[in-house]
Amino acid sequence: MKTIEIDDELYQYIAGQTQRIGESASDILRRLLLGDSSIQPEPLAEPVVVTPVISSNIFDLINRQDLQAEQSVVGRFLFILSTLARAHKKQFAKVLDIKGRNRLYFGHSAEELSEAGSSTNPKLIPNTNFWVITNSNTTRKKMMLTETALKLGYSEQDAERIRDLL
Structure with a gap:
């Protein structure tokens, strides 16, 4: 599993792009970056966990x-x-x-x-x-x-x- 650190503002943006309950950060980013939620890339060897740097403001x-x-x-x-x-x-x-x-x-x-x-x-x-x-x-x-x-x-x-x- 890969972990990346992002700032709180970006994390809030990604979370705000959720379209369905249970949608993962990877699904959201895949949809936003690749433009098509139906695209099913090959599974990653290790899932990515998104961790905000700042807990909140x-x-x-x-x-x-x-x-x-x-x-x-x-x-x-x-x-x-x-x-x-x-x-x-x-x-x-x-x-x-x-x-x-x-x-x-x-x-x-x-x-x-x-x-x-x-x-x-x-x-x-x-x-x-x-x-x-x-x-x-x-x-x-x-x-x-x-x-x-x-x-x-x-x-x-x-x-x-x-x-x-x-």
């Missing part, structure tokens, strides 16, 4: 009602970060590279963030092993969300959409 997972249920900016901030972490489990550690001039924004523990600055008020990002400072103004939190989105591969436009969720 935040826009597939974010629930506006849950987001609006968060009464505080900090609550929404943590909710958005948690959703980004869920969408990008393997890549989320890239947030550790996001830093201010004199302080860390993300870390592996509250102590790590507290040692790197005063009045950081670190909070655990729900359902992760990452901590984030929360004692910054809303503008700084929006900048942190924008940088996080860019690190995770979102376009500038989508990063702004994520920022505006706050």
